[in-house]
Structure formats: C-alpha cells, structure tokens
Amino acid sequence: MTGSLYARFIKRLLDLLFSSLGLIILAPVFLAIAIAVRLDSDGSVLFTQPRVGKDGAIFRLYKFRTMITETMKDGRQLDDEERLTRVGRFLRRLSLDELPQLINVLNGTMSLIGPRPLLVKYLPYYTEEESKRHSVLPGISGWAQVNGRNAISWEDKFQYDLEYVSRISFAFDVKIALMTVMKVFKRSDIFLNRLADLDVERRGRVCENSDI
Numbered sequence: 001m002t003g004s005l006y007a008r009f010i011k012r013l014l015d016l017l018f019s020s021l022g023l024i025i026l027a028p029v030f031l032a033i034a035i036a037v038r039l040d041s042d043g044s045v046l047f048t049q050p051r052v053g054k055d056g057a058i059f060r061l062y063k064f065r066t067m068i069t070e071t072m073k074d075g076r077q078l079d080d081e082e083r084l085t086r087v088g089r090f091l092r093r094l095s096l097d098e099l100p101q102l103i104n105v106l107n108g109t110m111s112l113i114g115p116r117p118l119l120v121k122y123l124p125y126y127t128e129e130e131s132k133r134h135s136v137l138p139g140i141s142g143w144a145q146v147n148g149r150n151a152i153s154w155e156d157k158f159q160y161d162l163e164y165v166s167r168i169s170f171a172f173d174v175k176i177a178l179m180t181v182m183k184v185f186k187r188s189d190i191f192l193n194r195l196a197d198l199d200v201e202r203r204g205r206v207c208e209n210s211d212i
Contacts (some may be wrong), residue, residue, distance in 0.1 A: 007136070007168050015112055019105035026099060028122035033064055033087075033096060040087040043069040046100055054137045058120055059109040062100035064090055095184050101140045112137025113173040115161035136168060139183040143172075146179035 007199040023030075034045045050058050066088025070078065084092075091097040104110035110117065117138035144152070144160035150162075164172070 004169070008172050010170065011168075011173070012108075012113065015105050018112060019102045022102045026102075029096075030099065033091065033099070036087045037065055037085075037091075041068050041085050050120050051138070052120055052123060052134065053109050053117055053208070054134060056123070056131075056134050057109075059117075061117060062103050062111075064088075064091055064097045064100060066097050097103060098140060105140065109137070111137040111139045113141060113176050115142050116145060129162065130158050132165055133158065136165055141176060141180040143176055146176055146183055158160065 020124060037045050043065055047063045047067075048060045049063075051061040053059045061069060066085060067080070067083040068078075070083070088097070101110055105112055114137050115133045142161065143164040144157040147160055148156070164176075
C-alpha cells in the first residue's frame, strides 16, 4: 500500500542510508571500473538516458558505459553486439554497470527497490491501470526482475509491477533485495544482448530490455 508509513517515510530513509553507505564502501570499485571503461574505449565513463519516474516525471538514469560511442563503420550501422566493449561485456555479466544508479537513489529519482524505469517513448502506450506503476519511485531492482527479468512478456512485467505497488512493505522489499543478490550471483535471467528488442506485443508495443 503506497499510503503506508513505510512507503511514505521509512523507505526513503532506508534508501538514503544504504545508497550513501553503498557509494562510500564501493568507491574503490567505482574508481576501478571508471579507469577500466576509459582505458578500454573512447568516450565518457557514465552513460545517461531519460527514463520515466514517479508520477511520470522524466529523469536521467546513470550507468557505466558498456558500448563504444560509434554507431557506424564502413558506411553500415553497427548492431549492439558489435558496439559492446570487452569491459562492458564483463560489467553486464555481473550487472556492475547498474552501480551508478545508487546516485539516482541518493538524489531521490529512484529507490533501491521498485518497478524498473522504462524509456520515455513507451509513455503513450500505457493503459490507465498500467500507469499506476508510476505511483512509486522506480527501482534498481524490482519484483518483475526477480521473477524472470528479460524472460517474461511485457504484460507479465506490468502485472508484477502493479502487484509490487499494491503490496509494498518493508518485508516485501527485503525479500526482493535478497532474491536480487541470489540472481546476480547465479547470473540467472541475464541475456548478453540486453539492448535487443525482446517482444513485439499485439498492441504494437516493443518491450525495451536494456536493463530490465
């Protein structure tokens, strides 16, 4: 229930606490990854992209860059697999490219746990019911991610997101966090080419899965 004391106050306090601790403790990891990304290919260390947040607000999502910036070679369009760097491949395999989203949690545009923020271009396709996923902050991990991630359809993802919104609680967030850790270590449901389109739905919508 989004109106609970936990959802309105305690969850944000925990986000601030754990994102701050995470950024401090992982500072050496951030530095090592930043150096590796910069040495591996030209371009910025961080990749930013507009995403849809709470109440439909647009924000900039942060990631470590995992692709080369060039999109063309010999007059042809490079596909995502060709643009993926060696370091980027490693970062994605362990989901380390997601770590900068702790900055999003700290600045209040994301939560540690919540529905994954989708691209802005999908806003016109939401039904009124599906738009309820925006009544809470988007998360680094969520209920849909620990229940199949890229292996489930667009509709199933939305059902999991709406279930999260209706069930939000401290115990539920802890459960999702523990399941997330297990999945990262098992590397389950993580596809190499996460930028590829996964599913074309009957309503003509494409499910973007760059980091879902």
